[in-house]
Amino acid sequence: MEPSTTVSPSFFDRHLYALKALFIVFMVLILLIPASMIQDLIWERQERQKEVTSEITSRWGAAQNITGPVLAIPYTVASKGTTAYVYLLPELLKINGELLPQKLKRSIFNVAVYDAKMQLSGTFSKEALANIDVPAASLRWEQAALLIGISDLRGIDNQVQMTWNGKSYMFNPGVVSTDLFASGIQTAVPLNPADTAAMAGNFTLELGVKGSERISFSPVGKTTMVNINSSWPSPSFDEAFPPKVRQVDDKGFNAAWQIQHLNRNYPQSWAGNKFDIHSADFGIKLFMPAESYQQSMRAVKYAILIIGLTFFIFYFIELSQRRAIHPLQYALIGLALCIFYTLLISISEQLNFVLAYVISSGLTIGLITIYTASAYKSSRIAAGIGSTLVLLYGFIYVIISAEDQALLMGSLGLFIILAVIMYFSRKIRWDNLSQTTTPVN
Known part of the structure; x- marks a missing residue:
């Protein structure tokens, strides 16, 4: 075995x-x-989506930032003999507006665009000029101009006209200086420093702009009050300040802000480009839920x-x-x-x-x-x-x-x-x- x-x-x-x-x-x-x-x-x-978005916004209007109005007063710099500007911000700024949104489609991509109809109103006061280091005698009041910063001028869809103390002023494109913003509109508002009533008068203007995806504002008023409503059901409130009051549902939204000058990092008046006027911007993004x-x-x-x-x-x-x-x-x-x-x-x-x-x-x-x-x-x-x-x-x-x-x-x-x-x-x-x-x- x-x-x-x-x-x-x-x-x-x-x-x-x-x-x-x-x-x-x-x-x-x-x-x-x-x-x-x-x-x-x-x-x-x-990248393809960005290309399509850029193509659409180049024709309709890019994201808009509204800054102002700001009063610009030229003066002569004695040491250099050049012209610079003193900027005076409004005591009160109210913005009431409506965003009329829609979706523009190209190929398979959608871009949120809007047509904003806004009314801007408020007051100025020359009292804030007491805090600047510019001799009052060097200010050229008769050459003062009112500036409104608009980030994309292609989106303006109305002839902007302002009423100041009962007088009408027509705006023209361009800004007297790029200290505050790169693009915008302006109108000459000759002032008399002895006329206190004229400086403290009210201003009102209608502004219509087209833009895409986002609209934001700069709180330039000593008190800035903004109220925006729209039929867009999914807004995103971002940047520096959330709304003080908001209401959002499937029919749209209503948002209101009230911002004081103490909430931002720049004063009511200054000379030159010492401050970033956009450091406290706030606004609304028309959020697209399908950011897939x-x-x-x-x-x-x-x-x-x-x-x-x-x-x-x-x-x-x-x-x-x-x-x-x-x-x-x-x-x-x-x-x-x-x-x-x-x-x-x-x-x-x-x-x-x-x-x-x-x-x-x-x-x-x-x-x-x-x-x-x-x-x-x-x-x-x-x-x-x-x-x-x-x-x-x-x-x-x-x-x-x-x-x-x-x-x-x-x-x-x-x-x-x-x-x-x-x-x-x-x-x-x-x-x-x-x-x-x-x-x-």
């Missing part, structure tokens, strides 16, 4: 699952290459998480069911996960991001679930995979939607995922993994 011999498993057999784990890590890293290419695609689409590229880019950044976790889910199924998955099947599943992002980008260009995310993730999860059911010949395993992917994609959406709490939620979510993996992996008999497994066809 011949003695029995025991054939020792080969190195490959003894370390099969360790090698498979290394292969999975390698596949995850390889699939980051198409994920990086998808990021390049998003950048390309963003930024959200798509955030989703792609979590590609390694989705691909890695999905692969390791299949890996632990291998360990628990003792049924091996072919490397090619891992590659096909990984490609399906990458195609999710191209679906997300292309669909979100036509629909809103939320709906695009639901459709893209639904198609991807459905494809992988059906493929798993066919590969494993088990609807139970496929249902488990599908349910897990639903939770995973839902988790990723919550993270990319919660900008401020994204780090906290992501950290807690990863901790929970790791805890679940450790819980289920505790039952795996790691010392018996070298035994033969059944391949999945």
Whole structure:
């Protein structure tokens, strides 16, 4: 009788699952290459959107900034013999207006534009001039001009005419100096320093401007009061000051600001370009809810998480069911996960991001679930995979939607995922993994 011999498993057999784990890590890293290419695609689409936006705004009008009115009084600099300007801001500035919005579409891109109809009114007082270091005798009151800064003059859609103390003044393009703003309109308002009543008089003017995406104001009044209403349902109030009163619903918004001179970092009068008059600007952005590229880019950044976790889910199924998955099947599943992002980008260009995310993730999860059911010949395993992917994609959406709490939620979510993996992996008999497994066809 011949003695029995025991054939020792080969190195490959003894370390099969360790090698498979290394292969999975390698596949995850390889699939980051198409994920990086998808990021390049998003950048390309963003640049195309910027080109379309620039083309539309160049014809309609860019984002508008309204500054003023400001009273500019020339004087002669004795040491240089040159002309400079003293700037006097209004005691009271009121702006009441309405934004008439619309969406202009070019190709698949939309740009929010508006036609703003505004009334500006207020008063000036020469008392603020007592705080400047310019001799009163050098001021050339008869050459005084009233300036209004408008960032894009192409958007002006009415002939601006001002009433000051019962007299009408017509505005002309250009500014006497670029100390305060680069572009705007002006009108000569000859003043007599001895006529206190004329300096303290009221002004009123109608201003209509077209612009796109944003409109902002400079709080040049000692007290600045702005009231804007519009039918746009999704405004964004940003920059230096939020509205004191706001009302937003699906029919539009109404916002009111009241700002004092103590809230800004420049005085009521000064000479030259000592201060930045735009440092306290505030305004309204006509927010476009379908800013999908930024959200798509955030989703792609979590590609390694989705691909890695999905692969390791299949890996632990291998360990628990003792049924091996072919490397090619891992590659096909990984490609399906990458195609999710191209679906997300292309669909979100036509629909809103939320709906695009639901459709893209639904198609991807459905494809992988059906493929798993066919590969494993088990609807139970496929249902488990599908349910897990639903939770995973839902988790990723919550993270990319919660900008401020994204780090906290992501950290807690990863901790929970790791805890679940450790819980289920505790039952795996790691010392018996070298035994033969059944391949999945």
